[in-house]
Amino acid sequence: MARVVVASFNVENLFARPKAFDTSDRSAGEPILAAYHEFNALAAAEVYTPAIRARMRALLVALEVYTEKDGVVRRNQARDPRWAWLRKNRGTFDREPKDTGKSVEIIAGGRGDWIGWVELAKESVDEVGTRTTARVITEVDADVLALVEVEDRPSLVRLNKELLGGRYEHVMLVDGNDDRGIDVGIMTKKGFSIESIRSNVDIKDGDDPVFSRDCAQYEIRTPTGKVLHVLVNHFKSQSGGGGKKRLRQAREVRRIAGELVAARKNVIVLGDLNEGQPSLTTPARNLKDLFDGPLRSCYDLKGFDTGKRPGTFDSCGIRNRLDYVLVSSSLQRRFTAGHVFRKGLWGTRTTRPTDWETYPEMTNRNQQASDHAAVVVELDL
Structure with a gap:
């Protein structure tokens, strides 16, 4: 057995971002x-x-x-x-x-x-912010890292080469359904080979694609020979509501994950699901199918540490718990630790957050890595 770290991080673009996303x-x-x-x-x-x-x-x-x-x-x-x-x-x-x-x-x-x-x-992302993003990734030190809101694969390769010192052996991003440059990608360290890739961009809901971006499936072999099926997601944003769309996306992810679990696969679903919980004990309304199925949220695993705040976005209240890692039952017993990493998160506030530690070099919101925190789980595989 060996310690394997898996994380999800919405980086809000690495080098360039549409001005309308400000x-x-x-x-x-x-x-x-x-x-x-x-x-x-x-x-x-x-x-x-x-x-x-x-x-x-x-x-x-x-x-x-x-x-x-x-x-x-x-x-x-x-x-x-x-x-x-x-x-x-x-x-x-x-x-x-x-x-x-x-x-x-x-x-x-x-x-x-x-x-x-x-x-x-x-417009260009603040250079300090990009370097802070790299600092978060370095400190999280995940073996398998899912990244959300990445503009393209060349940007991810550039980040890995220029700011991460080639920390990751495999860097992959498959263009999804969003044409604004907010795709989902993955990076894995040496020894964590990507055995296969499957995109789900063409799954339809009537005449429209189910996934706003993609539910990208990666089959990853660990150094000990264990195989993980990692599904990286970025659900419909809350702009204009979007609840019904997220409901359909959650149901489709549950179907895909359910088939893999039925085939006795080790499954991890992670990413920005764009909907928080109304309370600590009540799942997000439109994500309920994911929590009722064969997967369990990292927040429900004994030993997972959220810190003083329960969420992952901006002020990090429970309704801002947008980022998730869910694991199949075969991996729940392999879970050893987990936490929300907020050092690179400032949010929309004007003053420095006091409910979590932040990098002292950050002096304002423009220098934050992202207004999302990274979510990290550790498994004994």
Whole structure:
């Protein structure tokens, strides 16, 4: 037997992040994200009716791709847009008259007339914050580390090489269903080989994908020969509610995990499930199926230490318990310890947190690793 450390950490992007994700002003970002999604959905229409064109133009104004002054709508010529870019690769989407007193017109008749989309503008993550993220990862020192909200695999490789000193032998990320650069990935140390990878992005719920990102499945062999089936998740955000979507996602994860457990596999489900508990003894409403199934939450395992606060996000109240590690019964008896690691978490507050230890080098929220804590479990395998 040997000590194996497994952890989950929502890093909130490593090097670049959409400006609309700025958690210091959620009220500004949420309508931008809604407009982004609606425009790209309308842009896929086969035929643009006058009503669709009018709505698309209004959305581009909301996204500040267009500007409106005194009733005249023109293209925004800013080189560094506040919220978004309009990418136009082929064909013609709009026309702007030379007369500055006249408005831009959307002249495309439908999807077949042009190739393009709205892309969210990004800004660099604070360098100190990125280094703090690396410091958290180093101190947690997980053998198997699931990462949430990573922009892409090259960013993960760069982090491992430049800031972690090549600590991890295997670095993997499979693009999911979210096109904004918030995917889920995994890193494992030498001796923890990734035997197989399976993506679940194509599982449908009616016409729509079940998973907002993915429920990525990794089969990992430990140095002692034990095999772990690790399912990395990032459920639907709480923006706009999303409870029904998280309910369906929880049920699908339970189905996948249930089949693996029935086949006598060692299963770990972990990640940001985006819904907290109403109380210490009541599971999150839309995640209930996960807790009623063959898995057990790390928070219910004897010896798991949450510290002074029960949650993992921002102020870390119980309703902010968003990050989880759940294990199958075959691994529950292998559990030896676990904790919530908050040293890199400042949150949205203006003053330093007092309910948990933080790195003294952090002086404000912009320098935090993430507004999520890492969740860590130790197993004897």
